[in-house]
């Protein structure tokens with residue numbers, strides 16, 4: 001183990017920003033939840049109504065966890081945070097562990113270090129320690145901030161240290177996953193899969209007889225009954241799980257060769273498939289994973305919103321905040337809520353569209369572009385291939401989110417007409433989403449070094465959407481966000497003119513980007 | 524085609540901001556010729572190649588590729604050339620075989636038989652994903668894709684920096700065969716020996732200008748070979764021999780540098796002393812630059 005301390009310090013230094021963001025992000029999840037619950041439910045009647053509707057809604061329980069003490073601030077907070085907090089801790093652990101083990105091994109970067117006199121297990125031990133520390137700090141911050149907010153200290157500590165222990169389990173499973181395959185991607189796939197399975201097992205268990213929840217680390221975390229009769233012994237299950245996973249990882253590591261996995265890497269195709277023969281074919285091949293991922297992600301996001309069904313009112317309570325956020329003149333809260341939900345899905349989808357529009361920048365920076373442009377493929381056709389994928393991907397992602405929203409609603413209410421009314425409106429946002437990706441395109445074409453600024457309009461649009469009314473931003477400023485020019489269907493009625501105009505703006509931006517790109521140096 | 528030269532560059536200027544990366548560069552490459560493009564790091568080799576490929580826009584001078592304008596007619600001209608960059612970056616999730624096919628198809632098709640031969644000769648595993656290849660293997664992927672294409676010009680930017688000696692000779696064999704079919708090769712390098720192995724003509728570039736251009740024989744006067752030998756008995760006259768510099772004699776051991784054009788005379792003297800061991804080192808580009816174009820030169824013996 002010699003050298004572990006050196007590695008640990010190096011990793012902590014290298015990861016300091018990443019650690020900061022993950023830990024603060026995780027803490028924010030808990031703190032933001034307690035704030036929003038407290039803001040949303042002003043009276044005990046609000047709490048009672050919310051508890052009643054949540055306990056009778058299987059979709060909610062599957063999504064968050066067993067309904068316990070939901071008529072209290074602490075109970076609501078624990079219920080809404082445990083599953084997602086555990087996922088955040090799991091992902092954080094997975095990336096921290098992967099980055100210092102399999103990534104380094106695959107790239108061969110640390111061979112030099114390993115060749116010097118360090119213990120064979122030192123880098124792996126240091127990686128595990130970094131993740132363990134990060135989870136501990138996350139847990140402590142959560143405990144302290146919830147206690148400071150005024151929640152019961154012991155239960156806050158249970159909520160915090162519970163997420164630490166759960167993160168440790170996922171640190172162990174990630175460490176095992178990193179030993180299994182030689183490819184970082186597959187290793188992340190396995191480690192992420194373990195988290196997903198843990199989440200699904202407890203979802204099935206929580207909705208059914210509860211047995212399956214007992215084989216999920218997330219289930220163990222929730223079994224601590226924070227704010228509903230705290231008990232500590234399930235934490236021991238997590239510690240035991242973490243310890244045995246880490247031990248297995250060390251055993252596997254001792255039995256494999258450096259740089260290889262327990263299972264041999266799966267060889268790929270020796271020849272290119274038919275579709276890989278043009279700029280568009282290449283663009284699709286490079287982006288399809290992201291398109292499918294965004295579509296699936298937004299489908300489930302939509303599903304989660306839709307599954308709220310008509311319980312919106314009891315869930316949102318009667319507070320001024322929710323009234324201001326969701327109520328539209330002349331409609332009920334539920335319709336207003338779905339108008340906002342659709343808009344929210346579209347704004348998130350814009351994130352996918354912008355990252356798709358910036359993909360060419362990545363191709364250029366990674367040095368893939370010069371080889372491609374040295375073939376007979378003209379520049380504009382290469383870029384057009386990416387544009388087509390962005391546009392088609394955007395439509396697909398929006399359709400996915402709308403279908404998710406409608407399907408979730410249909411599952412819970414069985415009302416087909418109403419479900420359809422919230423399924424299609426997301427498509428009206430094709431225009432504004434493409435406007436934002438068009439801005440990214442122009443930046444890439446004209447000022448590639450400044451491409452990252454393409455995210456600014458999205459942040460602006462999100463701020464206007466969430467806080468525009470709340471902060472009383474002047475209308476002209478709100479109007480800079482392209483999303484503000486469309487009616488909030490279904491709360492308001494659809495209008496072709498602005499929807500088409502925005503598509504036109506997007507088209508102009510895309511052409512400007514193309515022209516600028518055709519005239520500039522490629523590096 | 525009105526132009527006899529495959530590549531015809533004169534007075535090329537390329538600026539990056541206020542920095543003149545290319546400062547009036549001239550370069551001619553004819554058909555059936557392997558043209559070595561030599562220069563130290565940062566001399567402007569890659570920049571010249573990127574202008575030739577229409578990736579960078581020239582700021583001045585005249586550039587003709589197959590008689591056409593590489594900026595305006597890039598895609599059409601590219602049907603007739605294949606390019607291998609110095610630092611080959613492959614897509615992490617595409618296999619080597621897929622990349623070879625993709626680049627071949629984008630160029631307008633490749634020779635299937637030659638593709639198979641090349642994959643064998645370079646001992647390349649085409650089923651591996653890009654992220655799993657070593658530097659040398661990534662370079663092989665790009666080389667196979669280039670050499671299997673039916674083109675008239677190969678543009679190679681330091682193509683062998685990652686290849687082991689065995690693979691380098693495979694590479695040289697295929698480049699020779701390509702030239703013997705009457706095609707042209709532009710081969711950039713900063714290793715003089717590599718260019719000597721393959722090149723018919725050489726252009727030497729320094730700080731964005733070609734400072735010397737000609738056949739290798741014509742450039743002999745520029746180069747010095749380092750010789751060290753162990754003899755059976757001391758010899759006289761080495762210090763007076765024409766073209767010998769920096770002579771060090773330690774009993775029967777001698778070390779000196781000699782103008783490559785005068786190598787024969789110096790060796791005759793050594794043979795007279797009975798040669799036990801002999802090593803000679805080709806001149807490095809750095810030495811050459813230091814001697815002929817450097818601002819500060821060590822005091823010359825002759």
Ligand SMILES: Nc1ncnc2c1ncn2[C@@H]1O[C@H](COP(=O)(O)OP(=O)(O)OP(=O)(O)O)[C@@H](O)[C@H]1O
Nearest residue numbers: 523539544562563564565566567568569570571713
């Ligand atoms: N995109 C760019 N922006 C600014 N300067 C650049 C750019 N590309 C190249 N240069 C500069 O131009 C000069 C020539 O670079 P170039 O890459 O052509 O050199 P080279 O001869 O290929 O060197 P090497 O042997 O290291 O590959 C260098 O000084 C380099 O720093």
Ligand SMILES: [Mg+2]
Nearest residue numbers: 568569609680
């Ligand atoms: Mg170079």
